[in-house]
Amino acid sequence: MGQFDGKTAVVTGGSAGIGLETARRLAAEGAHVFITGRRETELDKAAAEIGNATAVPGDVSVAADVDRLYALVHERGQGLDIVFANAGINAIVPLEELTEEVHDSVFDINVKGTFFTVQKALPLLNDGASVILTGSTAGDGGSAGMSAYGASKAAVRAYARAWSSELGGRGIRVNVVSPGPVDTPFWVTAFGDRAPEMIEGVASGTPAQRPGSPEEVAAVVTFLASSQSSFVYGANLYVDGGLGQI
Template sequence: MGKLDGKIALITGGSEGIGLATAEQFIAEGVEHVFITGRRQEALDEAVKKINSKNVSAVQADASNLADLDKLYDIIKKQKGRLDILFANAGITHTGSLGSITDKDFDAVFNVNVKGVLFTVQKALPIFVDGGSIILTGSVASCKGNPAMSVYSATKAAVRSFARCWTVDLKERKIRVNTLSPGPIDTPLLRGVGNNEEENKKFIERLKSSTAMDRVGTPDEVAKAVVFLASDDSSYVTGIELFVDGGRAQI
């Protein structure tokens, strides 16, 4: 018996990192089917190959593109007819000190991390089952000040507010909404921060030293927390922000 037996799940941003690790955990916990999305077909094909299960489907979609979201939910509705679990995980990062931020930078990050999350959830509601679980990917950045991270951090603070409000909006349907906020996790997203390899290395070392465990986390460690929030193990948990961050938000 798995913790997610018989469930239909969607993971946006599921082609690598935390999303991919979560898809693998969902399969291990008996999910009936998991849909993963990403913007690059090649990365999605590699993810499906790595997961190696008949219970996974990949759909190329940009979370900030409303037509892509409509296409995605049409596919899920036709193939499965419902959705029990939504992990709104798609996101991008951005670094830029105040004084150098452009409107293009701002729009790009907010379109994916805020607009994308909003419409990913809203467009799911017609096929979402009562009593289901919605998990939003936040970040420790929403409550910690980091140099050159103000735009990204603001998007994740917005996501945290979404979870609080949607918990109330959806309470009559008994849909639980929670935020999962990772700290520094060894993903392609983290390794892509900075303008060059040396800058990225310094950034990661600074993050490591800010955790109680003095290390970055792994995608699997986050994925196991997502399984908890997606499953009945968290049946009396809603509206929270669960940090998987090596203690960074607490110290």
């Protein structure tokens, strides 16, 4: 018997990295997981690997795509117990080069996409459901070239506080998990061939002195999704090797 037997979960950005590992773990514990992402081929491959999963291609910043996702969850007929609003993008651009298009793309996915993912889930959420948002240590810091990304993750943190107040009466918990230097494809997208050098450089300055793994973040998300965190509301749990704690 898994701790999520009979539960239904949604994981956005579920085709790779932290999203994939979290979806894999939730499914292994008995949940049926709906995963979504913009790359259909990768998403279908991920669903096949996970097993107890349904792939729903889509862009979380597009309202119609999120509606289509939740229409399929509704058809399953068991409501929704876990939402992991994980989809996100970054852009490493200094202020003087940051264009409106790039700024909007970061906020569309990271902020508006998180808003759509949670708001449109409300009619399906079972009492006592768990909502987990992906934040970042960048939401607290001030890394050069990451102003749009950092601001977007600070907004996600603010969402969790307000939504915890609004939804707590139904026992719905909203929390944030904030990764630090975790070895995912996210770094390759941001830095290309320099990704190993960049992540090792950041990780070397942490107490852990190494990058984290997607599995380590997935373990914390699983805790927040479970009844083991039943008195945790509005929290921001850092999985950063100590980066933001020293």
